Amino acid sequence: MLLVTRWLLNEVGGLEKMDRINRQKAATLYTAVDQSDGFYQGRVQVVDRSLMNVTFNLPNADLEKRFIVEALTAGLSGLNGHRAIGGIRATIYNALSQHAVESLVDCMAQFQLKHG
Numbered sequence: 001m002l003l004v005t006r007w008l009l010n011e012v013g014g015l016e017k018m019d020r021i022n023r024q025k026a027a028t029l030y031t032a033v034d035q036s037d038g039f040y041q042g043r044v045q046v047v048d049r050s051l052m053n054v055t056f057n058l059p060n061a062d063l064e065k066r067f068i069v070e071a072l073t074a075g076l077s078g079l080n081g082h083r084a085i086g087g088i089r090a091t092i093y094n095a096l097s098q099h100a101v102e103s104l105v106d107c108m109a110q111f112q113l114k115h116g
Contacts, residue, residue, distance in 0.1 A: 008094075018094060025092045025101045026051045032105040039112045043087060057087040064088060067111055074107045 012018050030049060033040040033056050043055045058064045064087060068079050081087035092101055 012094075021098065022051045022092070022094065025096070025098055026054065028098070028101050028105060029054045029090060029092065032108050036108070036112055036116075039116045040088075040108065052091065052093055054090045054092060055081060055087055061086060063115055066115070070111055071104070071107050074103070076104055076107055079104075 008015060008018055012021070026049070030042070033042050033054070039059065041057045041059075042049070043057060044050070058067055064081075067088065071077075071079050079088050079090060081089045090101075090104060
């Protein structure tokens, strides 16, 4: 806990700065989902969206499986949705950078161009 607190204060710039960073990461990813013309379908109402776990579906389960494989090939792991409901779940906790989120968004755009 002490190491995380020091990191937040000394490296990030405090809790308010971390909140701004997390909101920007979530906005980047939700914008990609929302502007995909329905190819990526958000699972949660806008007012209930998480800043830490962004969940969405693709048009069918086969495309979701293919997306996970292609994302893994691109170096993006841990995107499997919950085992009971499937889909895609991108966990964007504090330590994940904006750059990593942008890499996921780029992968999503390329996947949509290829399979959309």
